Amino acid sequence: MERISYSYDPVTLAMPLAERIKRRALETGALPEADDVRDILRELGLEELYTGKGLALHRNRHLVTLLFPREALIVDVIPSSGELSDAVEVIAYHDRELGAFVVEIVPANDLEYEGNIGLEPAIIDEKTLELKSSPVFGHFEEGKDGLHLVIDVETYERWRESGKLNTCPICGGELAWRGREAFCPECGYGVKVKD
Numbered sequence: 001m002e003r004i005s006y007s008y009d010p011v012t013l014a015m016p017l018a019e020r021i022k023r024r025a026l027e028t029g030a031l032p033e034a035d036d037v038r039d040i041l042r043e044l045g046l047e048e049l050y051t052g053k054g055l056a057l058h059r060n061r062h063l064v065t066l067l068f069p070r071e072a073l074i075v076d077v078i079p080s081s082g083e084l085s086d087a088v089e090v091i092a093y094h095d096r097e098l099g100a101f102v103v104e105i106v107p108a109n110d111l112e113y114e115g116n117i118g119l120e121p122a123i124i125d126e127k128t129l130e131l132k133s134s135p136v137f138g139h140f141e142e143g144k145d146g147l148h149l150v151i152d153v154e155t156y157e158r159w160r161e162s163g164k165l166n167t168c169p170i171c172g173g174e175l176a177w178r179g180r181e182a183f184c185p186e187c188g189y190g191v192k193v194k195d
């Protein structure tokens with residue numbers, strides 16, 4: 001089991017949530033049900049405060065999440081300070097035209113950062129269950145040099161092949177690599193590749 005790091009910014013929860021939804025779709029050929037997502041949120045250390053009427057509410061010390069299971073699964077991740085400008089949204093849906101399951105993280109405030117957090121949505125072919133894109137999702141771990149995003153080798157290889165290795169998957173800034181570790185001077189997060 002990966003170590004569950006303490007969640008601070010919304011992105012530190014959105015990333016492992018998107019990663020787990022992606023893995024679930026790759027393994028089972030379906031998106032998780034709302035109840036499965038509630039389980040994932042609890043596994044990620046959140047407490048369930050409310051569920052019912054098409055909505056579930058979870059929180060930890062720093063974050064609040066709102067799960068809306070509709071046509072698509074939507075999880076809004078909001079700082080408990082109420083700073084909505086930092087909020088992000090994890091969206092997972094079955095795109096019938098594309099014939100694929102899509103998992104993406106988008107910032108609530110797209111004025112500052114256009115596009116996807118994680119660089120690309122996860123696009124999973126509904127028939128072959130192959131990943132058709134190069135999303136950079138992972139989980140966060142705390143080290144002496146602060147919180148960093150941990151990704152697996154497969155994610156790293158796909159990212160390298162996509163040619164976007166110098167773009168920070170968290171803020172879109174420019175990453176500086178040293179071996180298998182990178183640091184983003186803009187958002188302050190690091191990235192580490194682990195087997």
Ligand SMILES: [Zn+2]
Nearest residue numbers: 168171184187
């Ligand atoms: Zn960054």
